Amino acid sequence: MLAMKIHEYQAKQLLARYGIPVPPGEVAYSPGQARDIARRLGCPVVVKAQVLVGGRGKAGGVRLVSTPDDAEEVAKKIFSLHIKGSPVRKVLVAQAASVAQELYLGATLDRVTRRLVLIASSQGGVDIEEVAARAPEKIAKVFVDPFIGFSDYLARDLAFEIQLPPSLLRDFATISRGLIQAFVEVDASLVEINPLAITAQGQLWALDAKIVLDDNGLFRHKDLEALRDPDEENPYERQARENELSYVKLDGRIGCMVNGAGLSMATMDVIKLYGGAPANFLDIGGGAKADKVAVALRIILSDSNVKAVLFNIFGGITRCDEVARGIIAALDEVRPDVPMVARLVGTNEAEGRALLSRARMITATTLQEAAQKVVEVAR
């Protein structure tokens, strides 16, 4: 399960509703559309790939153009890109601003103070983590009281610290307030405006925006769930999410199925300790029934890198016999030729083991033994 990201154009539309000024722009799904939009908006415009990974600029996914013809030409090139593996399916065409200075403004959760933190910097347009490492004195932070909420003086404190021109104080406070309000109302875990530009005309404009939503808050935002872009999700991760499984694809050869997030991570670590590499993180959660286990196994086996599978189940609420039934159901259907190692301990382990002994499965009693065996057979 991942924190849900939304596209830049969606984030900008959302922030605009909270009084944050964004450059006029529209989304194009073809080079021809990009051209039409550029003509409507008036050039120069920027053409920006809409993908959910970082590093678009470096990959050539963000370009400034001065005519509608160029917009079409450049869009064509951008549509042919794969940025960190993500194909570009849409571009944002937006009015270009002439920029005097680039600032940073963002909000996130501070785990240490357990408050929302609003962060600003006079060094915008680059990764804020880089600024934090290189010039921490250029970063200003204020913390939002959970009971009082945002108050304008917090924005003024930030503005003075980053030496914002006094003429922009009021607009900066409006943007800060809007950003925090948006954060709270959509249940975000990150809202970033980077850069927040001071234009040559002396106005503040959000030239780029990023919003990450808290998955746990989505149940009260059915409208935001609709912003999820299925094209951007790994198909197996999507299938897992729809079945309430936590799955993260990794690069190794050993598929893992475990109950519990901590134990899943520890199982991966022990595989590594014995010289193997996990193909995935997969937590079936507590109390998983056979059908869910079967889906999980199918997801694991659909990764062609997988050369062996390890089941590590510490039964509590999860019953070992249910897990065994799920494994057997999936095996009947997919008939994999990869070896499998099962380690089932806890609730109904004897019944689980008995079921699996019929399925030609290698068994183990400890995690160590299981990891050693699976690394061995995956070679």
Place this chain on the structure above:
Amino acid sequence: MSILVGRATRLLVQGITGREGEFHTRQMLEYGTSVVAGVTPGKRGMQVAGIPVFDTVKAAWEATGANASIIYVPAAFAADAIYEAVDAGIPLIVCITEGIPILDMLKVYHYVKLKGARLIGPNCPGLITPGEAKVGIMPGPIHVAGKVGLVSRSGTLTYEVVWELTQRGFGQSACVGIGGDPIIGTSFVDVLSLFQQDPATEAVVLIGEIGGTDEEEAAEFIGSRMTKPVVGFIAGQTAPQGKRMGHAGAIISGGRGTAAEKVAALQKAGVKVAKSPSQVGELVEVLGLDAGPTVDRQPSRNG
């Protein structure tokens, strides 16, 4: 009683008529926990496993003198349930519920502190003082009473380590699952501090995972304030950056919260850090505690 729960605990179950609530109420009763009341709004007068159900926490508290509450209600209603317990004056609140929105927890965390209550969790397995009281969802039979205190952000990984300790003959004074969310009511440092003061605890096992800086804060505390030996394990050494590993709190973001950093911080504080869950047992053995009674039990049914 070791820390937090024991024979004196009089437990209230919020969400007792739900599937989870009812199942675990029976499990806790079977373990010997003194469950005195349940709460489900609108179900006053019902009984679950012989336990009377009340409409409100306040009514349950007035009728039974409950001094701890465990919460099994769905995520959408969990913050409300915690507030109700806090306002009824329940001093110890254990929230099992997973998936509570972060912004709800921001307010809950500060409100609980303001009112002087203690919250364990959310998204946790609860806690147990073996042989006395189980206030949670962990399999009871894998535990045995002893001298090792255990604190963990995880659930089943905790069971794995407990089982390892039990098989090696090391019983536990108490095991506390503090939860896998970014905002939790009780931190490692809070529990370490209780173990340090607890005469029944001679050594401590700390199970951490990637994400946040709780383990670093724990290391700081151990280095400066603890005299009891601590053995640690950090899960997620193979986890990639930027991906949430199941728990909402288990994510390496902006290059921070890695296992390597946490291991280094703990080692610097004198903690012996295991490379695998089973090595935790070996490292505890090296401490040379008097082993508790050896046990010959399987973690078995109804866990």
